[in-house]
Amino acid sequence: MEHRIIDQKLDLLRDKLLLLGGATENALHRAMRALTERDSELAQKVLAEDEIIDQMEVEIDRFSIEILALQQPAAHDLRFVISVAKITPILERIADHAGSIADAALVLNDSPQIKELVDLPLMANTAAEMLRRALDAFTAEDAAVSREVIKQDQKINEAYRRVFDELLKMMVDDSTITNSAAHLLFVGKHLERIGDYVKDICELNVYLTEAAFIKHSGEK
Amino acid sequence: MDNKITVSNLDFFYGKAQALYDISIKIPEREVIAFIGPSGCGKSTFLRTLNRMNDTIPDTHAKGEVIIDGENIYAGGTDVVALRRKVGMVFQKSNPFPKSIFENVAYGIRINGIHKDKADMEVRVEKALRDAALWEEVKDRLSTSAFGLSGGQQQRLCIARALAVQPEVILMDEPASALDPIATQKIEELVVELKKDYTIVIVTHNMQQAARVSDRTAFFMLGKLVEFNPTKKMFTNPDEKLTEDYITGRFG
Numbered sequence: 001m002e003h004r005i006i007d008q009k010l011d012l013l014r015d016k017l018l019l020l021g022g023a024t025e026n027a028l029h030r031a032m033r034a035l036t037e038r039d040s041e042l043a044q045k046v047l048a049e050d051e052i053i054d055q056m057e058v059e060i061d062r063f064s065i066e067i068l069a070l071q072q073p074a075a076h077d078l079r080f081v082i083s084v085a086k087i088t089p090i091l092e093r094i095a096d097h098a099g100s101i102a103d104a105a106l107v108l109n110d111s112p113q114i115k116e117l118v119d120l121p122l123m124a125n126t127a128a129e130m131l132r133r134a135l136d137a138f139t140a141e142d143a144a145v146s147r148e149v150i151k152q153d154q155k156i157n158e159a160y161r162r163v164f165d166e167l168l169k170m171m172v173d174d175s176t177i178t179n180s181a182a183h184l185l186f187v188g189k190h191l192e193r194i195g196d197y198v199k200d201i202c203e204l205n206v207y208l209t210e211a212a213f214i215k216h217s218g219e220k
Numbered sequence: 221m222d223n224k225i226t227v228s229n230l231d232f233f234y235g236k237a238q239a240l241y242d243i244s245i246k247i248p249e250r251e252v253i254a255f256i257g258p259s260g261c262g263k264s265t266f267l268r269t270l271n272r273m274n275d276t277i278p279d280t281h282a283k284g285e286v287i288i289d290g291e292n293i294y295a296g297g298t299d300v301v302a303l304r305r306k307v308g309m310v311f312q313k314s315n316p317f318p319k320s321i322f323e324n325v326a327y328g329i330r331i332n333g334i335h336k337d338k339a340d341m342e343v344r345v346e347k348a349l350r351d352a353a354l355w356e357e358v359k360d361r362l363s364t365s366a367f368g369l370s371g372g373q374q375q376r377l378c379i380a381r382a383l384a385v386q387p388e389v390i391l392m393d394e395p396a397s398a399l400d401p402i403a404t405q406k407i408e409e410l411v412v413e414l415k416k417d418y419t420i421v422i423v424t425h426n427m428q429q430a431a432r433v434s435d436r437t438a439f440f441m442l443g444k445l446v447e448f449n450p451t452k453k454m455f456t457n458p459d460e461k462l463t464e465d466y467i468t469g470r471f472g
Contacts, residue, residue: 004468004469004470006468006469072428073468074427074431074455074456074467074468075455075456075457075458075463075464075467075468076464076468077468078455078456079456079457211456211457
């Protein structure tokens with residue numbers, strides 16, 4: 001196989017995406033630590049570093065467009081560039097959710113802890129693991145792993161329903177904790193959304209590897 | 221959709237050297253079909269089997285069937301002149317006659333005796349030039365030499381000349397490869413326009429051109445048809461690894 005100019009570009013594009021993925025994973029991990037360890041300084045760092053992630057997104061957009069315009073990729077190359085261009089804003093949104101969790105941590109850390117956090121860390125760990133596996137599967141172009149990861153989202157959804165019921169009951173029982181309970185509820189919602197976004201990444205990997213659109217197809 | 225051309229198990233030989241192997245393909249009516257493949261893959265040879273243009277090369281022969289509108293053009297008794305009127309051809313290098321613009325288009329009409337009278341001839345020449353998107357550029361200088369036209373205009377004149385004898389299929393062998401991007405774009409727009417009335421088969425080395433203008437693409441290699449699929453599929457998810465490697469420039 002001849003070495004093609006486009007190969008260098010595609011490798012670089014993949015590297016940029018994985019760097020963004022790493023930064024996103026890191027943001028989620030640290031936002032949850034800021035919450036569970038009541039570390040407001042760490043929450044501030046997560047928020048400050050969101051700007052870097054935004055810049056990474058812009059750079060990948062710019063580079064994807066450049067490849068489309070100058071290299072005119074086809075077939076697998078084309079699907080790769082399109083997948084990266086679609087995964088990039090998903091990662092940026094996951095990082096935004098991590099930022100929102102950091103925001104919630106700042107509020108929650110100023111008040112006494114209303115409950116021991118069990119399901120929220122479980123949701124966060126599941127989401128983080130899904131994200132890591134989704135990015136690994138994308139790198140390895142392994143659609144089978146992507147399909148497994150999609151199924152993992154169920155675990156997050158179940159935990160979210162438990163969190164929702166529990167916090168709602170706590171708010172009804174004790175109106176003095178409503179503010180903190182509402183913020184925890186937001187955290188749960190952010191984690192639930194992250195699970196959905198990781199599913200979208202997995203669907204794009206199936207598109208990349210099999211040229212199949214499984215989004216909205218009913219396939220789970 | 222009706223098939224205009226059905227080729228079955230076609231082999232083609234230059235002397236003893238086999239150039240095409242067992243080609244079978246169905247070309248639907250009023251579509252643009254692109255033939256792509258590396259140099260020497262047989263795509264131009266195959267194009268020329270569709271109106272028996274290869275007959276002009278000594279010591280060549282074909283085996284198999286090329287059926288156009290239900291008739292095998294390689295069966296005995298085929299009127300080759302009538303065949304080439306029905307299946308017209310445009311070449312890579314524009315080749316106008318050393319005559320006026322008008323006469324270039326009128327020539328085929330005259331030798332085929334298609335026109336009724338002088339007025340009818342003028343109507344036919346104008347229609348062919350309009351259909352080839354050239355009329356507005358040449359209507360005031362029809363009696364001047366065709367050699368005064370630009371390369372792109374000469375190529376469209378050749379297309380007008382092909383259209384003038386009312387063909388049903390137009391074969392184009394790299395019609396834009398010698399043209400600049402603007403002239404190329406005009407030819408491409410013309411190809412897309414012409415498919416309303418004609419079945420068009422176009423050989424091109426320009427992958428993007430095949431992607432832009434054709435409904436289906438056939439990929440040839442070493443005299444064999446590797447893949448024939450809708451162009452959308454061919455350029456996003458081809459069935460064959462060889463096709464993928466070729467259209468993404470992994471070999472050339």
